[in-house]
Amino acid sequence: MKTVITSTGNSLESEFDLRFGRAGWFCVYDEANGNYEFVKNMNAEDSNGAGIKVSEKMVELGVGKVISGDFGPKAKDVLDKFNIQMVILQNEGATVDSVLKKIK
Amino acid sequence: MPRRKRLRKVVAPPKFQGYKPYGINGESKESVELLYEEYEAIKLADYDFLNHSEAAKLMGISRPTFARIYESARRKIAKALTEAKEIVTVFGDIELDGSWFLCKDCHAKFTCPTPTEGIGCPMCKSQDVQLIGES
Incomplete structure (x- = not known):
């Protein structure tokens, strides 16, 4: 199963992003082989509907679990519909690496 | 136009599609339609032993509305039992939570x-x- 962690930058030392739709980058971690890659969020600057587009992107990537700070109502609806697990973490200032270590 | 119905939240849909009586002569022809929210009301009140206010909060509706759904659920089940009718579950005014x-x-x-x-x-x-x- 693939897990997505929202991130402000494209390295493991980047700060964990508390926003979902407007997160800068997504760290896609694959549990099957332990690899991770960073995907840029193309919808971060959209004026509206970022949550929906990003949620659809998650479905496209075949993600099973998303870890972020919060999810908007529209994003929640889409993720619910596709049975994607949402996890909300409220620890500000955590790095992507520290979140990744927890789920390994 | 009547006020639209607030969607009732259901945590998990029933694991069955219906119940059939057996030991009666011939097939039971008619069926009783049990809505998902009615199943959820019975489950919360009589299986999880929540009181009506707690259960109503979980389903995102007011306590009187919950009581109405719960009563209609009990009546439908009683009707199905006494008249030996089938129970089929149908998707009601709900959102799966x-x-x-x-x-x-x-x-x-x-x-x-x-x-x-x-x-x-x-x-x-x-x-x-x-x-x-x-x-």
Whole structure:
């Protein structure tokens, strides 16, 4: 199963992003082989509907679990519909690496 | 135009599509339609032993509305039992709630799209989790 962690930058030392739709980058971690890659969020600057587009992107990537700070109502609806697990973490200032270590 | 119905939240849909009486002469022809929210009302009140206010809060409706749904559920089941009718479940005015859980160890909030028996925290694998309803 693939897990997505929202991130402000494209390295493991980047700060964990508390926003979902407007997160800068997504760290896609694959549990099957332990690899991770960073995907840029193309919808971060959209004026509206970022949550929906990003949620659809998650479905496209075949993600099973998303870890972020919060999810908007529209994003929640889409993720619910596709049975994607949402996890909300409220620890500000955590790095992507520290979140990744927890789920390994 | 009447006020539109507020969607009732259902945590998990029933695991069956219906119930059939047996030992009667011939097939029972008619059936009683049990809505998902009525099934959920029976489950919350009589299986999980919640009181009506708590159950209403979980379903996102007022207590009187919950009482009405619950009463209609009981009446439908009683009708099916006494008249030996089938019960079929139908999707009512509901939204399926990916309900939120709180891990008491690491304070992570999470949903469980595929409800299983043992729900554990996806972050710290702790089993000490609590249902918190809407976030």
